[in-house]
Amino acid sequence: MPGPLEGIRVADFTWVWAGPSCTLQLAHMGAEVIRMESRRRICVLRMLPPWPGGQPNPNRSGYFNQYNQGKRGITLDISKPEGREIARRIVAISDVAAENFAGGVIDRLGLGYEELRQVKPDLVMISMSGYGQTGPESPYVSYGPAQVPLSGMSQLTGYRGWPPMHVGMSYGDPNAGLHAAFAVLAALYYRQRTGKGQYIDMSQWESTMAVIGDGIMHYTMNGEHPERNGNRVPEMAPHGVFRCAPAATLPGYPEDDRWVSIACGSDAEWRAFCGVMGRAEMADDPRFRTLAGRKTSEDALEEIVAAWTITRDPFEVMELCQAAGVAAFPPQSNRELAEDPHLNARGFFVEKPHADPEVGVRKHAGMPWRMSDTPCEVWRAAPVMGQDNDYVFGELLGMSSQQVAELTERQVIY
Amino acid sequence: MTSGETPAALDDIRVLDLAGETGQYCTKLLADLGADVIKVEPPSGDPVRALPPYFQDDPNTSLYWLNLNTNKRSITLDISHPQAGPLFEKLLRTADVVVESFEPGHLDALGLGYAGLSRIRPDVILTSITGFGQWGPHARYKAPDIVGVAMGGVMWLAGEPEDPPNLPPWKQGYISASIIGAAGTLVALYHRDVTGEGQHVDVSMQESLSLNQETAMQTWDMIQALRCRNGSRGIIPIDIPGIGIYECTDGHVFGYLGTPGGAPWSAMLDWMIQESEAEDLTDEPHKSFIDNLNLRFLTGLFQEPAKLGEKIQIMSHIKQVLTRFVSRRSKWEMYEGGQGRRLLWGIVSTPQDIAENPQLTHRKWLADVHHPELGATLRYPGPPYRLSETPWAIRRRPPLAGEHNAELFGELRVSEDEWRALQAAGAV
Structure with a gap:
């Protein structure tokens, strides 16, 4: 072989x-x-x-x-x-x-x-x-x-x-x-x-x-149990999976089961993402300007992001974001993976x-x-x-x- | 770099570690089996050093970073600085492997892509670990871990059906890509030792995770069905008694009853009878249903969930009785009592359960490492595998930024004048 x-x-x-x-x-x-x-x-x-x-x-x-x-x-x-x-x-x-x-x-x-x-x-x-x-x-x-x-x-x-x-x-x-x-x-x-x-x-x-090493160390060294926190992480915000516009996929599957993951680490990425959403002014909103602020106001932040994604196709969101240097990708189903143009290429x-x-x-x-x-x-x-x-x-x-x-x-x- | 008598499998290999978060578990795997991994950090230190969780709320001591950097040495050198070239070249001449996770093209632009590196060290192995690999339509897409698990198909399988797909914890995208990167690096070294030739190993996080999808790919290819997420029920899309997460008096356990290798479901019923908590499960139709609850039956359910019909009610009732039985017991009673009957009940472990588990204590899994500058001994996760001749070991605590500058300049015969000049220029 x-x-x-x-x-x-x-x-x-x-x-x-x-x-x-x-x-x-x-x-x-x-x-x-x-x-x-x-x-x-x-x-x-x-x-x-x-x-x-x-x-x-x-x-x-x-x-x-x-x-x-x-x-x-x-x-x-x-x-x-x-x-x-x-x-x-x-x-x-x-x-x-x-x-x-x-x-x-x-x-x-x-x-x-x-x-x-x-x-x-x-x-x-x-x-x-x-x-x-x-x-x-x-x-x-x-x-x-x-x-x-x-x-x-x-x-x-x-x-x-x-x-x-x-x-x-x-x-x-x-x-x-x-x-x-x-x-x-x-x-x-x-x-x-x-x-x-x-x-x-x-x-x-x-x-x-x-x-899951640092989860274990968090307990052995600090005596603390990390909390379940859905799709959030401390060092990025937004950092989550947001619902997109409904569309028919296959018979028998729910039309609203369409999502996209989006993550912004740096303030520059956040600024770029605001531009993508057509909300350039929000980059300077004191609630969201820094990571600390975005973490504190994460519920409000996620509502804004979700309101933008809900009218869009997940792959459209991906392309818009990635073109602006913002990390985004739909959680791919097995079908989407099999048909993924990059993997096939x-x-x-x-x-x-x-x-x-x-x-x-x-x-x-x-x-x-x-x-x-x-x-x-x-x-x-x-x-x-x-x-x-x-x-x-x-x-x-x-x-x-x-x-x-x-x-x-x-x-x-x- | 071994100490003492015990040999290490990779102790004749030197690795230059240029990797960010995506690839640090790769170089940890190599370092923990004895490779001399030299982290080349920017003069301001590796940014991953700033990520939580922290040791006792000290933002300068990241447990996340420490765990990923055991056994490594550190040199601070800005590889993009115009004056850093000669020093990096000296370092590279002594190295077998370079591991990196920059955006594709970044190292090429610095003249340090595979072509550039192999001009200096012809048999070098360059391992590149990125979200989508070095080429292809998405190669330049940004890919933090959440994007990795999304695009690799793994996230689609986790979470409740009505709620968003759920991220597996602790950056499994980076981890999978790193393990694949470590295996690719080793096989390239194996080949180099046979032929004298180095090469470029291109690793994609998306592809690494796609390998972990269980039946998902074939479910589409063979029967054109989507594999959907089932939340706390685990991997089977139907509520089957004894499969999934159950609540106890002090936490949760996970059941996986009726699978081959273990006892049949009826052994669970015997246990419930013995404790006088079987309620009406010894009556029909429950008794016969339980007697038939095995892999063949489950496979049938997998195939045609629609045919379940009236069985749904039977299963739901058995599950309720079982839920009551479990709810009166502790995690340990379920685990020990179950395993004693060859019934697969496992604890939904908290980190505390892991730290206190007798099996892991017996095998001395957790590893204590002294950090003199913290005045503390930190307890690290232990070996993923135990090699009899060349054991996994933490031989060296993770380095401070630039801790080995002087040591390495000595090894490389960099003069004090050269070093001062580099420092003055801001390259080290």
Whole structure:
């Protein structure tokens, strides 16, 4: 696979969202990622929508296919001793092993770091459990959606005076996956210099708390709990999301669900924004001239901004503001994102044919970086179950077709 | 720069950190694994130093800034000053990586874009972290964090349906772009060590966040539906008992019952029966409904919420009984009692819950760092990951502005006369 990690192979035991979003980054960079799945316990993402035509089918889940692009897929039941033995053989020819079972599970399967380093001494292995491999809560049940509230993020999210709120999706998962990919790269870099592998114990919980650091410090150092404050921040005003003119979008969706975010930091930006609104005189209004004033009179300020946006299209507001050097952008729906002219111009979306013709060519979010010297490319869509059995068992491990057939018969390859 | 015996994964890398808020978590990730990150601050200091929250109301001690700048050194140097060139060049010759987050074109205008930098240091890696990336129709749009999460599709998913989309806290746009920037930097270093070639890594906050949208993209692509926000119910658009935020005697908990890996919903009912608080949930139609409340059922609901019909009332009643059960218990009773039964109840943690949590205490997650000039030991968030051979560590407290000027001028053999001249000219 072309890319800066060409030649690196990843034995991928991960499932659901967090783990696969880590190995997705490695696949994007050119590593050969071999996802080990089993029909005995199908990956949760394969069982979740959306599916083309709305018909459930484990090979067609858009959710799974988004986060497993560019990976190879095999079916192997690692609950069976023979399956585990084959998994060890795959690790022996890999550079990285990744898993995200609950704390302690991979050790009980006999596939923990201490065992795997016997077959691959310079292995880099990452475990991404919910709570880490040690400590009293280590074996607790975890899913990404619960990491958001556990990390403190929900306590700090929401409108002023309201109860805590979820951030709307399972943010703990991709955040853990991104941190994990970085940690694996650091370990690979170290291995390249020293020849030494290592084990990475990552707690999804800890990696989610790491991104709300000053909220935690505010308590540890000042004994204060930050308040939920909707879309406001101390250092900018206006800083919020304002309702725009109603317009029909799709049948069944409310016409007034149209918004634009606007933020002014400096007084110069505020002045420019007053010009955009056709209210140049307001720039010198003593209530709003300085940030301190705008913060004190933020309710009145927001009313003025909202009265201006409510008669306008959100993208029109964006263009008017940005042309004047004022930060503004509509909170984009999934449709607006898919149709975003900038993302499309940058070639962000990946459209590769999927092995299941019912899936065909779909539009997936692609690589978040452009590398000038080592362009990365998704070489293939996500695998259907067992798509690469022949390649991995036959070509890489050298099994005969008779052996493969026999293991399939006994549901080791399953 | 390691101290003591423990090696660090990145301790042979020097990074010049020109980044503003957008990219400071990137250089923190590199510094916390041992890279020698030198912040190049304007003579008046990095403006991010002025942002709240503050340590004990002292506007000169920003906790926000401190958290993002652990393990870094600081030099004050105005890179746009005409006389700063030779010193910056000396510094650049010793560096492997430059990280920046200026508006695209800003460094080019100073002659310090990728072309300019690589003339001085041919194998340099330049990582640029901006709202929309270096090129494309929106490349020059302004993009503070709120714009980032708006344009990246994440904000659309958060908040109550009738109310505005809601900002996730603590600048997740900057954070996501920074993590992607750090990973891009490392893979470029890996490639440099193989081939000897540097490169320009162009990171977009919009693209970084777009990766985090769960099913949103495919929901449009496959079934032409919008994914809308559902407020406190969490990610599922229907009020399902046991999923979402519930109020306790002393705060809130989050339930995520009936998912694979944990116990079935019926284990929750058993708990309620055991405490004699199941009310009529052991009767029909509630009992059968609970027995079937699993992922397959939930997936069906996802697909065709319209088919729910009379089930809405059953679910609503189960939720009411459960709400009463939870409301009589503390966060810890729900968390421990639930997890003891393999039921996923999690605490909606306050920062205090985090600071006092036994699991985190056991793992020594919070990190104490002494600040002699404050006469205080500050307690920092700990490692996002633990590398066995090359551990994450805070080896050095965040720098004062220009704290390492003399040290670095010494390393770079800048004479006292040169230094004085630069100072007189206002470049340092």
